[in-house]
Amino acid sequence: MTKSRIFWGTIAPTAAILNSLLFVYIILKIRGVDPVEMFKLMVSYGFDPRNLVSEINQTIAYYMAGVAAAIGFKMLLFNIGIDGQYRMGAFFGAVVGAAVSLPPILHVLIIIVTAMLAGGLWAAIAGYLKVKRGVNEVISNIMLNFIAAAIIAFLLSPNLLGSLPEGSQNLQTKPIPQSGQMPTIKAFEGEIYSVIFLALFVGIAYWVMLNKTVFGFNLRATGLSFRAARASGVNAPGMIFITTVLSGAIAGLVGMGTLLSETYSYSMAFPSGYAFTGLALALLGRNHPVGIFFAAFLWSFLERSAPVLEFEGVPPEIVIVMQGTIVLSIVIAYEVVARINLRQQQRAVGSVNAESVSNQAANVKESK
Amino acid sequence: MSNVLEVIGIEKKYPGVIANRDVSLQVREGSIHAIIGENGAGKSTLMKSLYGLIRPDAGQIKVFGSEVNLKSPQDAIELGIGMVHQHFKLADNATVLENVILGSEPTRFGFVVKYDQARKKLLEITKNYGLDIDPDESLSNLGVGERQRVEIAKVLFRGAKILILDEPTAVLVPQEVDELFANLRELVKNGLTVLFISHKLDEVLSIADDITIMRQGTTVATRKPKETNKKELAELMVGGELPKPKAGELKVSSESILSIKSAAYSRADGREILHDVNLELHGGEIVGLAGVEGNGQSELIELIMGLAQPSAGSVQVLGLDAATTLTREIRNAGVAYIPQDRQRDGLLMSAPLWENRILGHQFADPMAKGVWVNKGAAIEDSKRVVDEFDVRTPGINVLASALSGGNQQKFIVGRELTGDPKLIVAAQPTRGVDVGAQAIIWDHLMQARSKGAGILLVTADLEELFSLSDRIAVIYSGTIVSILNPAKTTPEDLGLAMTGAKSA
Amino acid sequence: MSTETKTAKAKSFFKSPARITLLIAGLFLIISLVESITGSVDISSPGTSGATLRFAIPLLMAGLGGLWAERAGVINIGLEGMMIVGTWTAAWFGYLHGPYVGILAAAVFGLASGFFHAILTVKIGIDQAVSGLAINLIAAGAARYLSGIYFPPVGGDRTVSPPVETLPSFTIPFVADFFKSIDEKNIFFLSNISGLLYGITRDLSVVTVALLLLVPLTSWILWRSKFGLRMRFSGENPMAAESLGINVYRTRYIAISVSGMLASLGGAYLALVASSVYREGQTAGRGFIGLATVIFGNWRPSGVFAGSLLFGFTDALRVRQAESVMSLILAAGIVALLLAIYYSVSRSWKPAGAYFGIALFALWVNQKVDTIPQEFVTVFPNFATLIVLTFLAQRLTPPAMAGMPYRRGAE
Structure with a gap:
């Protein structure tokens, strides 16, 4: 049983990746370079120890975004607001971290809690609008992403919360003192953010919450069937709201690695685009913490090893196209696999149930 | 008066179920013909056959005297048969006129809708048949009765001569029923024929010219309102004999x-x-x-x-x-709850059976231990339910959606009856x-x-x-x-x- | 009961065309007044009105694109990507074969990108948001990839195309001169209004005029043509449409393809009219603002037009002169105050109170704040849309089935 589950769980992502590899293969062929040589080059460059470390660090951020998206997906929520939530989290985490002085561990904890609060509260706006006003979360979150960016850009002005360090063009928050910084782990030829343990914890907590607790059961039940959950005694609208906030809180953690172990301050240079990446990774990883990890690593691997293509005259942005193709292939593959899967199970049931035919006929008649 | 519609010996079988058998019906031109029967008596199946939505396995349908073979609603419409569904198929964010003409718009050059001409035609219809609706009113402003009139106008606009109304009064309040009946009388006065399905004896007796009673998939009798009464109709609908109550010792508590x-x-x-x-x-x-x-x-x-x-x-x-x-x-x-719509309210269709065992019981022992879900107990008890209630399934890890409807129901009943x-x-x-x-x-x-x-x-x-x-x-x-x-x-x-x- | 009839009255007040003209004139009177008080003249200067139009057209095209798709029942989050398709193809084919071919190419490739979205959402039936976002990603990546290959060898670089020959523009003879002369005379109100009209009658691109015509054309198609009627029902109640023999899938295919074409033309405008090159990031989220104008304009072409003008106007002010935003806030405060008075006269206390609050806030901001930060001006469209969704959701009439999955034969 479990064996077949793993098989069905992995076949779709594998097919999707193969499909997009084929797509890139054709494009590279058209460009007149040897695709296999290119792939080899990317792999050897990507697994170079120096690059591996930066890939792992990037994986951490992507992983958080992926888990945040996965929580939303479990509720059928399309949290495209991860971008804004992550910004809010990183920014306010940085501001609070710079403003307080506390003993080391506590200081870090305060920053992390602030980031989760900021991300969660920002997501709460979309949650409230969905539950109370019936506003589609995709639209509201797109708008909220722009607004979050504007608010932060405004607050970053020097006479408010930002500062312009000498010799820099980049507005940033005041630096977080030593006690609020997180150490790094020396590995290969670089330094891995110790936030990796937080990511690990988030992944485990997500899985345990979802699969082992009553809360997680109610969350999944509401996502699977709002009406059945309600009839079973779950406060379904409340669950939707809480899930949105939870997803936002995790999204608030996306920037923690960079903030606590590298820049120690928030600046406009913090990257964007985590929302779509997060959603893509959750889709690719089937909302499973391990799957999301592999997806996140694949994503950062592709991005870090892309520049090597340039040496051969291939613009590295081909990787972005590849990522988009993976996402499309994966959702299509899931559609197909889900249909096959259900048919198989029905056949299995049919073989033990001689009367199933007549029952189904009765259903047909009844549902007219 | 001749028969505009004649049904002779229609039969429709679904695997294991006979929905219609030996159904016969004669509908006179210019009459209101009511069909009454219990839920599941086969009325809807008959109507679907007449409207081309399903094809009977045997029997004949004659429209205006000639035998027809209805393959789709379009065929029925061309023959002058129109259907007013119980659930209206209308769009709120459009006008009455737009709703009426959709699909058979009069056009210039094939793409410009001649709204003026259409409006004129609709106004003629509403005037002739006394249907009180304004073509340019937005549908969102209309109540149920008016919406039904829009549906009737829709059918008339397509030139229907025979109207089938599927339980038209089920959604109406008494005053709206009166208005509907006035409309129907107006229609037959103008030479149209109305076939209408109902449960309500009073209504049928007051409006119909002929009443056909269906029971257990077949037509059992046809009566004229003057020659019958409620008593007889009720008896024909329910059947001559009622099942005997089970002899069981009654121990009603005072609580x-x-x-x-x-x-x-x-x-x-x-x-x-x-x-x-x-x-x-x-x-x-x-x-x-x-x-x-x-x-x-x-x-x-x-x-x-x-x-x-x-x-x-x-x-x-x-x-x-x-x-x-x-x-x-x-x-x-x-309190145990076996919902009517089991697939929507009773099950998580894409979750395995053992998780469905938890549903509705996740807030108490033994399915929950504090904040934790008790998976072991759920699996064990699912097995018990499957055994005790003879749920046909290869295991408790299959998705609920893979089970047949009857087995889903057995599982729900088993789950709900657990724990006294x-x-x-x-x-x-x-x-x-x-x-x-x-x-x-x-x-x-x-x-x-x-x-x-x-x-x-x-x-x-x-x-x-x-x-x-x-x-x-x-x-x-x-x-x-x-x-x-x-x-x-x-x-x-x-x-x-x-x-x-x-x-x- | 009584408040209901009152709001109905208020609604019809805003609906009558004569009244709307009067209202706009009144609004303009207030702006003139504010300008003469504050001494700022940029709100009604020819430069501002001209820039407003230039900023509004791409938003309008994205908005109309969103409208076409949503009216047929499919949300198009991929508008941004389709605009990118337009900017790139217009610039590249424009560079090769002249700007007219560039526009044609943008239309064709836009149509194709829309068709792609239609295959994914209508035929295969994947989530409409996933499809749209993936299209955004693929379009952005493809544009950058292709730029890297094609532009550097011909005098562009990896992010900028070589310049494209500009399209002809014209000034409406006599009319523009007439407005110009009045504008220069500095007569209160008349000069302000002439300044605005001068701005939109001089240096008009033929493309601008052609694209503007798509607003009445879309209206005509929606409410006069057979296809439009069927398209609207595909978005409102596809089951009903299907039961009446309408091919919902085909209707959606066409509408979504047109949606892609319109958004792409908006991109072409950015590359060929608003500038004369393709530049990476040129669309700058305009596809999403286009999505916003659809909501803001209540799924009507005229509403989308009004929305894009408003958003284009704030854009124009931001770029030209941030201080003039303050005058605008003052004007908004006065309008809100007038509305508050109007509603208190008709004894609708709730809206009266709300508008009074807005008026007070606007006046307070005007007194206390020197300049509105540019960031907030930029996101004004997003913010406005969120506010509309929050407070006016009951008044909006989106297509009932937009965004919902629909399979043929569903009950």
Whole structure:
């Protein structure tokens, strides 16, 4: 049983990746370079120890975004607001971290809690609008992403919360003192953010919450069937709201690695685009913490090893196209696999149930 | 007068079920012909055959004297047959005119809609047949009665000569019914023919020229209103003999487990669904709630389960005020719920069976241990349910959606009867299940009763109603009109009560 | 009951065309007044009105694109990507074969990108948001990839195309001169209004005029043509449409393809009219603002037009002169005050109070704040849309089935 589950769980992502590899293969062929040589080059460059470390660090951020998206997906929520939530989290985490002085561990904890609060509260706006006003979360979150960016850009002005360090063009928050910084782990030829343990914890907590607790059961039940959950005694609208906030809180953690172990301050240079990446990774990883990890690593691997293509005259942005193709292939593959899967199970049931035919006929008649 | 529509010996079988057999019908030109029958008597199947939605396995359909072979609704429309569905197919965000002409727009050059011409034609129709609707009104401003007139206009606009109305009065308030009947009379005066399906004897007697009664998939008789009466019609509808009540020792406890006092319920749009409902249920008895579907049964269940709040009166469940108690607390107090729409309200279709075992029981021992889900207990108890209720499945890890409807139902009943509930709300507990499974479910319900549980049995199945119920409460038009003793009830009593002809 | 009839009255007040003209004139009177008080002249200067139009057209095209798709029942989050398709193809084919071919190419490739979205959402039936977002990603990546290959060898670089020959523009003879002369005379109100009209009658690109015509054309198609009627029902109640023999899938295919074409033309405008090159990031989220104008304009072409003008106007002010935003806030405050008075006269206390609050806030901001931060001006469209969704959701009439999955034969 479990064996077949793993098989069905992995076949779709594998097919999707193969499909997009084929797509890139054709494009590279058209460009007149040897695709296999290119792939080899990317792999050897990507697994170079120096690059591996930066890939792992990037994986951490992507992983958080992926888990945040996965929580939303479990509720059928399309949290495209991860971008804004992550910004809010990183920014306010940085501001609070710079403003307080506390003993080391506590200081870090305060920053992390602030980031989760900021991300969660920002997501709460979309949650409230969905539950109370019936506003589609995709639209509201797109708008909220722009607004979050504007608010932060405004607050970053020097006479408010930002500062312009000498010799820099980049507005940033005041630096977080030593006690609020997180150490790094020396590995290969670089330094891995110790936030990796937080990511690990988030992944485990997500899985345990979802699969082992009553809360997680109610969350999944509401996502699977709002009406059945309600009839079973779950406060379904409340669950939707809480899930949105939870997803936002995790999204608030996306920037923690960079903030606590590298820049120690928030600046406009913090990257964007985590929302779509997060959603893509959750889709690719089937909302499973391990799957999301592999997806996140694949994503950062592709991005870090892309520049090597340039040496051969291939613009590295081909990787972005590849990522988009993976996402499309994966959702299509899931559609197909889900249909096959259900048919198989029905056949299995049919073989033990001689009367199933007549029952189904009765259903047909009844549902007219 | 000649027959515009003739049905001779139609038969329609689904694997294992005969929906229509030996159905015959003659509809005279310019008449209002009513077809009455219980739920599941085969009326809808017949109508679908006439409208080309399904194709009968045997028999003949003659329209205007010549035999026809209807492959699709388009064929029916071309022959002049139009159908007004019970659920309107209209768009709110458009005008009446747009809704009417869609799909058969008069055009210039094939793409410019001649709205003026269409409006003129529609106005002619509305004037001729006395349909009071404004072509340029937005549909969102219209009430149910007006929407129905739009649907009728839609059919007439396409040149229909024979109108089929599928339970047209089910959604209307009395005043709207009067208006509809005035419209129908206007239609037949102008030479059209109306075929209309109903449950309500009073209505049928007041409007129809001919009444055909269907029972168990076939047409049993045709009467003229002047030559018959409600008594006879009710008897023909329900059948000559009622199932005998099961002899079971009745041990009704004095404890009231469900007490509904002058409860009312209105929908968000202000329409009153229930009014002045009174019902007492004690431990150890089964009360059957009988009635034609759509008379407020679903809403009454929602009130009992705490899923909706009464607008007046009180609902006490096991001593709890259902209006202010959370559904989960009502369930935890010992209320089992077998919902009518099992796939939407009773199961997580894309979750495995063992998780479905937890659903509705996730707030208490043994399915939950504190904040944790008790997977071990769920798996074990799922196996027990599968065994005890003969759920045909290769295992408890398959998705609920993979099971046939009957097996899904057995699983739900098994789940809900676990742990000796004090009150069981069972809505259509054996719908769509085979005879063997039906026997199992009935047996378990009787066992629960003998253990002291009170059962509210909402059912459209007369055999079930009479086999199980200790008392029968009849609900009609949002209120309970009579309480009957199944041992002493005659078919006509029940038929009359359910069709609103008599209120006790 | 009484408040209901009152709001109905208020609604019809805003609906009558004569009244609307009067209202706009009144609004303009207030702006003139504010300008003469504050001494700022930029709100009604010819430069501002001209820039407003230039900023509004791409938003309008994205908005109309969103409208076409949503009216047929499919949400198009991929508008941004389709605009990118337009900017790139217009610039590249424009560079190769002249700007007219560039526009044609943008239309064709836009149509194709829309068709792609239609295959994914209608035929295969994947989530509409996933499809749209993936299209955004693929379009952005493809544009950058292709730029890297094609532009550097011909005098552009990796992010900028070589310049494209500009399209002809014209000034409406006599009319523009007439407005110009009045504008220069500095007569209160008349000069302000002439300044605005001068701005939109001089240096008009033929493309601008052609694209503007798509607003009435879309209206005509929606409410006069057979296809439009069927398209609207595909978005409102596809089951009903299907039951009346309408091919919902085909209707949606066409509508979504047109949606892609319109958005792409908006991109072409950015590359060929608003500038004369393709530049990476040129669309700058305009596809999403286009999505916002659809909501803001209540799924009507005229509403989308009004929305894009408003958003284009704030854009123009931001770029030209941030201080003039303050005058605008003052003007908004005065309008809100007048509305508050109007509603208190008709004894609708709730809206009266709300508008009074807005007026007070606007006046307070005007007194206390020197300049509105540019960031907030930029996101004004997003913010406005969120506010509309929050407070006016009941008044909006989106296509009932937009965004919902629909399979043929569903009951």
